[in-house]
Amino acid sequence: MARYLVRRIFYLALTLFLIASITFFLMKLMPGTPLNNQAKLTPQQIKVIYEHYGLNKPVWQQYVSYIVDAAHGNFGLSFQFSDQPVSYLISSRIGPSLQLGGQAMIVGVVVGIIVGSLSAIRKNTWVDGTSTFISILGISIPSFVLAILLQYYLGLKLQLFPIADWGGFSYTVLPTLALAASPFAETSRFVRTEMVDVLGSDYIELARAKGLSRIGIVWHHALRNSLIPLVTVIGPLTAAIMTGSMVVENIFSVPGIGEQFVKSILVNDYPTIMGVTMLYSALLCAMLLLTDLVYGIIDPRIRIAGKEG
Amino acid sequence: MENAEENILEVKDLTIDFHTYAGTVKAIRDVSFHLKKGETLAIVGESGSGKTVTTKTVMGLLANNAEVVEGTVKFRGKDILKMTQKQLEDIRGKDIAEIFQDPMTSLDPTMRIGKQIAEPLRIHKGYSREKANKQALEMLKLVGITNAEERINDYPHQFSGGMRQRIVIAIALVCYPEILIADEPTTALDVTIQAQILDLMKELQEKISTSIIFITHDLGVVAGMADRVAVMYAGKIVEYGTVDEIFYNPQHPYTWGLLNSMPTLDTAKGKLESIPGTPPDLLDPPAGDPFAARNPYAMKIDEQKEPPFFKVSDTHYAATWLLHPDAPHVEPPVEIKRRQEVYKKRLQEGTINQGHIHSTGNTSFGTDDDDAIGE
Numbered sequence: 001m002a003r004y005l006v007r008r009i010f011y012l013a014l015t016l017f018l019i020a021s022i023t024f025f026l027m028k029l030m031p032g033t034p035l036n037n038q039a040k041l042t043p044q045q046i047k048v049i050y051e052h053y054g055l056n057k058p059v060w061q062q063y064v065s066y067i068v069d070a071a072h073g074n075f076g077l078s079f080q081f082s083d084q085p086v087s088y089l090i091s092s093r094i095g096p097s098l099q100l101g102g103q104a105m106i107v108g109v110v111v112g113i114i115v116g117s118l119s120a121i122r123k124n125t126w127v128d129g130t131s132t133f134i135s136i137l138g139i140s141i142p143s144f145v146l147a148i149l150l151q152y153y154l155g156l157k158l159q160l161f162p163i164a165d166w167g168g169f170s171y172t173v174l175p176t177l178a179l180a181a182s183p184f185a186e187t188s189r190f191v192r193t194e195m196v197d198v199l200g201s202d203y204i205e206l207a208r209a210k211g212l213s214r215i216g217i218v219w220h221h222a223l224r225n226s227l228i229p230l231v232t233v234i235g236p237l238t239a240a241i242m243t244g245s246m247v248v249e250n251i252f253s254v255p256g257i258g259e260q261f262v263k264s265i266l267v268n269d270y271p272t273i274m275g276v277t278m279l280y281s282a283l284l285c286a287m288l289l290l291t292d293l294v295y296g297i298i299d300p301r302i303r304i305a306g307k308e309g
Numbered sequence: 310m311e312n313a314e315e316n317i318l319e320v321k322d323l324t325i326d327f328h329t330y331a332g333t334v335k336a337i338r339d340v341s342f343h344l345k346k347g348e349t350l351a352i353v354g355e356s357g358s359g360k361t362v363t364t365k366t367v368m369g370l371l372a373n374n375a376e377v378v379e380g381t382v383k384f385r386g387k388d389i390l391k392m393t394q395k396q397l398e399d400i401r402g403k404d405i406a407e408i409f410q411d412p413m414t415s416l417d418p419t420m421r422i423g424k425q426i427a428e429p430l431r432i433h434k435g436y437s438r439e440k441a442n443k444q445a446l447e448m449l450k451l452v453g454i455t456n457a458e459e460r461i462n463d464y465p466h467q468f469s470g471g472m473r474q475r476i477v478i479a480i481a482l483v484c485y486p487e488i489l490i491a492d493e494p495t496t497a498l499d500v501t502i503q504a505q506i507l508d509l510m511k512e513l514q515e516k517i518s519t520s521i522i523f524i525t526h527d528l529g530v531v532a533g534m535a536d537r538v539a540v541m542y543a544g545k546i547v548e549y550g551t552v553d554e555i556f557y558n559p560q561h562p563y564t565w566g567l568l569n570s571m572p573t574l575d576t577a578k579g580k581l582e583s584i585p586g587t588p589p590d591l592l593d594p595p596a597g598d599p600f601a602a603r604n605p606y607a608m609k610i611d612e613q614k615e616p617p618f619f620k621v622s623d624t625h626y627a628a629t630w631l632l633h634p635d636a637p638h639v640e641p642p643v644e645i646k647r648r649q650e651v652y653k654k655r656l657q658e659g660t661i662n663q664g665h666i667h668s669t670g671n672t673s674f675g676t677d678d679d680d681a682i683g684e
Contacts (some may be wrong), residue, residue, distance in 0.1 A: 206416070206417075206480070210402035212432060224419050301464070
């Protein structure tokens with residue numbers, strides 16, 4: 001187990017290194033410079049600024065120093081916010097993003113499990129039809145459309161929640177709902193498929209033959225067996241929700257990382273782009289690793305295989 | 310079997326349709342049989358003959374698209390078909406239990422086997438966790454799992470197929486049911502394990518005095534297992550009698566075919582007998598005897614009118630026109646004639662088992678169009 005973990009962490013580091021390298025060079029290929037008023041500056045001034053940020057060195061030197069610094073946890077200074085460290089920028093803005101992402105995942109996954117299970121238990125009835133319809137809406141409507149609809153109806157018309165900005169809990173409701181649509185849809189579809197499969201299996205028939213009630217069968221046998229594979233989806237989905245918040249955070253003016261990311265790309269704030277990209281990558285990799293570990297714990301078949309191998 | 314007359318299960322005139330996209334499948338037609346306390350009834354037939362549907366009906370586990378057109382299934386005098394969901398749940402696993410064909414898939418892969426065995430006790434008898442676990446352990450020992458104390462906390466994938474079937478049997482018998490339905494319990498196992506499982510079932514049947522309905526397509530398995538045999542074909546019972554009567558004095562050409570296709574040591578090398586053709590389409594069953602199309606002994610009437618049950622002995626009935634007094638005498642296959650010779654001899658010796666069975670319905674005799682008989 002320990003050896004397995006060490007190996008996985010090594011691969012995780014390798015993956016992050018490759019992502020950092022590719023992002024670095026892609027970023028250098030982007031048109032434009034970090035200076036938005038270049039025309040007004042003298043060549044002398046530009047040279048001073050470039051020297052200050054190390055942009056005058058050859059690209060490969062910039063690359064090496066970036067990687068070395070990043071390995072030490074130093075992601076450089078932001079261009080747009082007068083020399084604030086990127087790590088400070090991220091840590092001061094990560095709170096709202098984590099809160100929204102977490103809330104959206106909880107709401108989406110919990111409601112998704114309930115709706116998906118009901119859908120499977122009442123297969124081919126109106127319950128199934130309705131939930132399938134809602135799930136397909138959840139998958140196909142882009143989050144920015146949903147966000148605007150929520151703002152218009154729940155915020156403007158009914159005046160239930162603040163339309164935008166960041167304050168107490170009530171400010172989180174609409175962005176959470178907008179973000180939760182996709183994990184809800186994914187989860188409910190996934191759980192339905194899994195549970196229809198499980199409910200048709202021999203051991204459910206045996207559970208019926210034992211005299212278990214319908215609810216007993218779902219609770220004791222069907223749910224656990226259909227939710228185990230869901231773990232493989234939740235990990236990557238969590239990471240996706242954090243990145244998905246770019247658009248939603250912008251629409252609701254949430255001071256999170258996503259909003260910052262979009263701004264940084266617009267002004268070529270290289271260190272911030274790199275920092276946020278690395279954060280997302282690390283998050284995704286960590287989620288995948290966590291998924292595999294959790295899967296081993298909850299599925300007895302995987303657990304034993306690991307012991308032997 | 311002194312108190313053998315006590316029927317704990319009586320199935321009468323059972324007719325079941327399945328509504329599918331292709332049309333109505335007449336899966337079971339006019340099936341009647343009964344089960345006495347402590348006996349083993351084998352229901353034999355090829356796949357699609359309605360064996361499994363029959364047992365599903367007894368368990369009250371028919372699929373949603375099934376419709377019981379007619380008939381009653383009486384367990385201890387009460388009609389299962391009229392019971393509420395709750396009443397059925399109370400019977401299942403407690404009074405009537407079932408073993409399935411494939412032990413590899415019939416256990417919950419994520420639940421410890423001890424808990425799975427204890428489950429029926431927890432629901433039906435309201436046992437505490439410890440009490441149920443203790444009983445489950447006893448059951449696990451009884452079905453012959455070695456090192457049961459340790460293995461009770463293992464998961465199904467840690468057992469072989471034969472061991473898993475023993476666990477399934479433990480689950481089925483843990484509440485000491487009155488009826489055990491075994492739906493091809495050895496089909497998925499290899500032959501050496503088959504014998505072990507059959508022996509185990511017989512041994513446990515004696516210990517807890519349960520009746521068994523044994524579903525199989527394998528006549529070889531039936532011989533050592535059953536007291537009585539019912540042969541099913543195309544949703545109907547075509548012949549039933551004691552094991553000796555079916556094996557040594559079969560009357561229905563379909564039974565002949567089944568017995569004839571069983572290889573014996575005398576079977577010429579490289580030659581396996583089979584019944585030509587396939588069973589009829591139950592979406593649209595033929596008018597007369599459903600076996601007529603595959604029956605080399607079929608007469609004109611077989612295609613027009615379904616044969617009633619003709620009485621061979623008090624315990625032995627067969628639905629074939631060949632038994633009609635006016636039917637011409639036919640020569641059964643050599644193997645069957647050999648068997649019937651044995652029967653005659655044993656009948657004189659008095660070693661043939663003829664149980665005491667009441668005649669069921671559908672045993673009316675005679676026919677209006679007698680002149681239709683004959684080639």
